[in-house]
Amino acid sequence: MxxxxxxxxxxxxxxxxxxxxxxxxxxxxxxxxxxxxxxxxxxxxxxxxxxxxxxxxxxxxxxxxxxxxxxxxxxxxxxxxxxxxxxxxxxxxxxxxxxxxxxxxxxxxxxxxxxxxxxxxxxxxxxxxxxxxxxxxxxxxxxxxxxxxxxxxxxxxxxxxxxxxxxxxxxxxxxxxxxxxxxxxxxxxxxxxxxxxxxxxQAELAKIWANILRYTTFALPNLLMMDCEQYGANVFDVIDLINRDYPRGGMAQPGFTAGTCLRKDFAFSEERSNAPGMLLAVSRVNESVPNFLVQGMKRRATGGSLNGRKVAVLGLAFKRDTDDERDSLAHKLVRLLERELADVAVHDPHVATPTQPLDDALRDADVVVVATNHSDFATAATLQTLAALAVDGCLVVDPWNCLGSGQVFAFADELALLAGSPGA
Ligand SMILES: NC(=O)c1ccc[n+]([C@@H]2O[C@H](COP(=O)([O-])OP(=O)(O)OC[C@H]3O[C@@H](n4cnc5c(N)ncnc54)[C@H](O)[C@@H]3O)[C@@H](O)[C@H]2O)c1
Missing domain, CATH: 3.40.50.720 (NAD(P)-binding Rossmann-like Domain)
Structure with a gap:
């Protein structure tokens, strides 16, 4: 041959x-x-x-x-x-x-x-x-x-x-x-x-710094999301105020920022950094988003606990519309929820890991978290299924604003008003 x-x-x-x-x-x-x-x-x-x-x-x-x-x-x-x-x-x-x-x-x-x-x-x-x-x-x-x-x-x-x-x-x-x-x-x-x-x-630096730029760009709205919770502000409103008709705006949207490349490539600069810890701090911001969401759920839960509550996690992939779960923060979220003794149900239409059908995951859920902004979730059908199957007063956690509520933490009755017009 x-x-x-x-x-x-x-x-x-x-x-x-x-x-x-x-x-x-x-x-x-x-x-x-x-x-x-x-x-x-x-x-x-x-x-x-x-x-x-x-x-x-x-x-x-x-x-x-x-x-x-x-x-x-x-x-x-x-x-x-x-x-x-x-x-x-x-x-x-x-x-x-x-x-x-x-x-x-x-x-x-x-x-x-x-x-x-x-x-x-x-x-x-x-x-x-x-x-x-x-x-x-x-x-x-x-x-x-x-x-x-x-x-x-x-x-x-x-x-x-x-x-x-x-x-x-x-x-x-x-x-x-x-x-x-x-x-x-x-x-x-x-x-x-x-x-x-x-x-x-220069080729090595150009590659890793392109990823560092993205990782840092997304850490800013994630940190802002946490600041907004602290000050009782709405992160989506604040981002709109930053960006609207402002030539020096450009703040990205919050979400789970991870995946096999972003989570590790910053370390290739950090290992010999001239500003040790700076990119590590960026990483810690992005890595803390699942815990921020869990703490927000607990604050809003009756009795301040998720023990025995059903939490439906929508999405396991690290990124929209892929089946790649490597280094996904959705897995970290599931682990944190399990440590709160929550009853976790997961649905993802793309990944190889076996998950439940959407209806089963949402049925009787006390909390629904959009962990990945898959296109399938940004639909009127998802909102309608959620409204029909989750418990009355269900908490919906959506850092992506995938469902269009314009709130990171919303209650299902607020979302019901939107059932005909989901976000992008
Ligand atoms: N996945 C992405 O989106 C992406 C994008 C740009 C750059 N990269 C970079 O490309 C590289 C590869 O990433 P990936 O996502 O394809 O990784 P991967 O883990 O999907 O693939 C690596 C493959 O190499 C094989 N392998 C490892 N050691 C081997 C050996 N000694 N002999 C033979 N096979 C071996 C593994 O079995 C695996 O199939 C990484 O450096 C990554 O940072 C990845």
């Missing part, structure tokens, strides 16, 4: 759509993953998670035979170009966890040869690309930029928009030495997106 054009190591939510997209552009691709379930789903031509347009793309590539898979990282060395799309979590020490990347590199090392290109597509802490180049030189005496080519080409798509954004978002490439950037640009030119060449550390 001839050598593949490109190998992708790590067939997760980033690596698999990328492997399929390369194959769809006519490249032969070797996909590598250590997860046998993932490999068997791909072998059967089945997407192991939701991605818009993913099923159709998978069917096309499966029929073409251009994507082969293996569980041996060493096999990736058959291809001249090797792309790493492995997870890069953050350790509890506020430090990037490079173990999976290191393990893949160690498996590759004996098989590397002059001419190989290694692309770090994973999100990484500043300095990691130069570390990888140095590691190859120390262990194999291969000089990056001359004998092997190493670059960071950060993945910047949002899950659910992969297939659209791979062709539109500028592809940042930070190559080590003189030759690396050009090699990697040639690989990615099968996509329509413009290529922007830079240094490795």
């Amino acid at each position: 001839s050598a593949p054009d490109v190998a992708i190591i790590g067939l997760g939510r980033i690596g698999l759509p990328l492997a399929l997209s390369f194959a769809d552009r006519g490249l032969t691709v070797l996909g590598v993953d250590k997860d046998p379930e993932r490999l068997s789903a791909i072998a059967a031509g089945r997407m192991p998670f939701q991605e818009t347009g993913g099923d159709e793309l998978m069917a096309r590539v499966h029929a073409s035979g251009r994507l082969r898979t293996t569980d041996r990282v060493a096999d990736a060395a058959q291809a001249d170009a090797i792309v790493l799309t492995i997870g890069t979590p953050s350790l509890a020490h506020i430090e990037i966890d490079l173990r999976d990347i290191r393990s893949a590199l160690d498996d590759l090392l004996p098989h590397l040869r002059a001419g190989h290109t290694i692309v770090l597509r994973s999100t990484i802490a500043p300095g990691t690309t130069e570390f990888v180049a140095g590691y190859l030189e120390r262990r194999r005496s291969l000089r990056s930029g001359e004998e092997v080519f190493v670059a960071h080409a950060p993945e910047r798509i949002a899950a659910g928009r992969f297939l659209e954004e791979i062709d539109t978002l500028p592809c940042i490439i930070g190559g080590v030495g003189s030759g690396s950037g050009e090699r990697v640009a040639r690989l990615f030119e099968v996509f329509d997106a413009p290529v922007v060449q830079t240094t490795p550390v």
